[in-house]
Amino acid sequence: MTITAEQVKQLREQTGAGMMECKKALSEAAGDVAKAIELLRKAGRAQADKRSGRTASEGLIDAYIHAGSRMGVLIEVNCETDFVARTDEFARLVRDLALQACAAGADYVRREDVPPARVEKEREIYRAQLENSGKPANVLDKIVEGKLAKFYSEVCLLEQPFIKDDKMTVQDLVQRASAKTGENIIVRRFVRFQLGQE
Amino acid sequence: MTITAEQVKQLREQTGAGMMECKKALSEAAGDVAKAIELLRKAGRAQADKRSGRTASEGLIDAYIHAGSRMGVLIEVNCETDFVARTDEFARLVRDLALQACAAGADYVRREDVPPARVEKEREIYRAQLENSGKPANVLDKIVEGKLAKFYSEVCLLEQPFIKDDKMTVQDLVQRASAKTGENIIVRRFVRFQLGQE
Numbered sequence: 001m002t003i004t005a006e007q008v009k010q011l012r013e014q015t016g017a018g019m020m021e022c023k024k025a026l027s028e029a030a031g032d033v034a035k036a037i038e039l040l041r042k043a044g045r046a047q048a049d050k051r052s053g054r055t056a057s058e059g060l061i062d063a064y065i066h067a068g069s070r071m072g073v074l075i076e077v078n079c080e081t082d083f084v085a086r087t088d089e090f091a092r093l094v095r096d097l098a099l100q101a102c103a104a105g106a107d108y109v110r111r112e113d114v115p116p117a118r119v120e121k122e123r124e125i126y127r128a129q130l131e132n133s134g135k136p137a138n139v140l141d142k143i144v145e146g147k148l149a150k151f152y153s154e155v156c157l158l159e160q161p162f163i164k165d166d167k168m169t170v171q172d173l174v175q176r177a178s179a180k181t182g183e184n185i186i187v188r189r190f191v192r193f194q195l196g197q198e
Numbered sequence: 199m200t201i202t203a204e205q206v207k208q209l210r211e212q213t214g215a216g217m218m219e220c221k222k223a224l225s226e227a228a229g230d231v232a233k234a235i236e237l238l239r240k241a242g243r244a245q246a247d248k249r250s251g252r253t254a255s256e257g258l259i260d261a262y263i264h265a266g267s268r269m270g271v272l273i274e275v276n277c278e279t280d281f282v283a284r285t286d287e288f289a290r291l292v293r294d295l296a297l298q299a300c301a302a303g304a305d306y307v308r309r310e311d312v313p314p315a316r317v318e319k320e321r322e323i324y325r326a327q328l329e330n331s332g333k334p335a336n337v338l339d340k341i342v343e344g345k346l347a348k349f350y351s352e353v354c355l356l357e358q359p360f361i362k363d364d365k366m367t368v369q370d371l372v373q374r375a376s377a378k379t380g381e382n383i384i385v386r387r388f389v390r391f392q393l394g395q396e
Contacts, residue, residue, distance in 0.1 A: 060267040
């Protein structure tokens with residue numbers, strides 16, 4: 001197991017432990033960073049509050065609080081360089097995305113994020129709605145998939161129509177910004193709080 | 199199974215379905231609200247996007263974005279009346295709590311929110327640190343519990359020293375506001391995003 005200087009450097013940054021200690025911990029953990037941190041902590045060599053970071057990425061964190069302060073969104077959008085992150089263009093995009101998630105009430109960024117159990121439950125409900133329709137099975141399947149597509153366009157931020165221009169989706173908006181800046185732009189995560197709701 | 203008028207009213211608000219339909223669904227579901235909503239949806243009588251709400255509570259949702267937009271917090275704090283929620287006093291409290299959670303890096307509101315597995319992992323690490331200390335078991339237990347108390351005061355928002363006055367805890371700050379307004383004030387939830395971290 002070869003431990004690279006880069007791995008040692010990252011572990012030092014994450015734990016505050018010495019170089020040789022980090023190297024030793026990484027060797028003992030066979031390169032597993034989480035395990036190495038645990039070893040260092042057990043040896044009393046790493047602080048509890050240092051977090052395991054992932055490879056740094058640039059971007060912005062922004063929030064949008066709806067008038068009346070009964071609803072709000074916190075969002076993280078990533079880009080490739082600090083240069084782009086600091087442009088007005090990028091800041092405007094992030095602000096629009098936070099506003100969109102708040103006003104249009106998205107639950108997920110993209111359809112891959114919807115839990116399979118929720119998708120299955122939706123399918124089950126659509127099938128039950130059509131139970132006595134007398135339509136053939138292949139037609140029913142098509143209708144169910146159509147309803148599911150509509151469901152995705154309601155709960156997934158990137159599939160929603162953009163509230164400021166419903167001729168495009170939110171994904172189109174992100175792609176447009178990506179083309180303009182020449183950087184990959186990723187909506188990484190958001191949360192939405194509504195007063196008194198789960 | 200008796201279904202009260204109040205239960206029917208709440209289900210109507212949540213689903214937009216008619217009164218008799220709600221009553222029937224509640225009877226069939228033996229009073230189980232989630233089940234009743236599912237029945238109504240299967241019958242095509244409830245909208246998919248209506249959410250199950252809990253009993254309304256007042257308060258504010260606020261956000262704090264750290265300078266540079268690389269860290270931010272979204273927070274919900276509840277009180278009992280809209281009157282208190284709209285006071286400057288309450289708004290200041292919520293703002294201070296968001297700032298605190300952001301700057302002091304809390305992970306949870308209160309110690310009951312820390313996952314048992316994380317507590318057990320901490321205990322295990324403290325015991326490993328003391329393994330060769332030669333101290334008797336009862337002394338070791340005390341030291342471990344002491345370290346755990348320190349851990350809680352680092353990761354639980356309410357147990358942290360208040361950043362604007364470290365002679366009091368955040369819990370003290372909330373209690374003070376509670377005494378002043380005469381209302382129960384509850385920090386319900388918060389999330390903290392840091393750029394490029396999980």
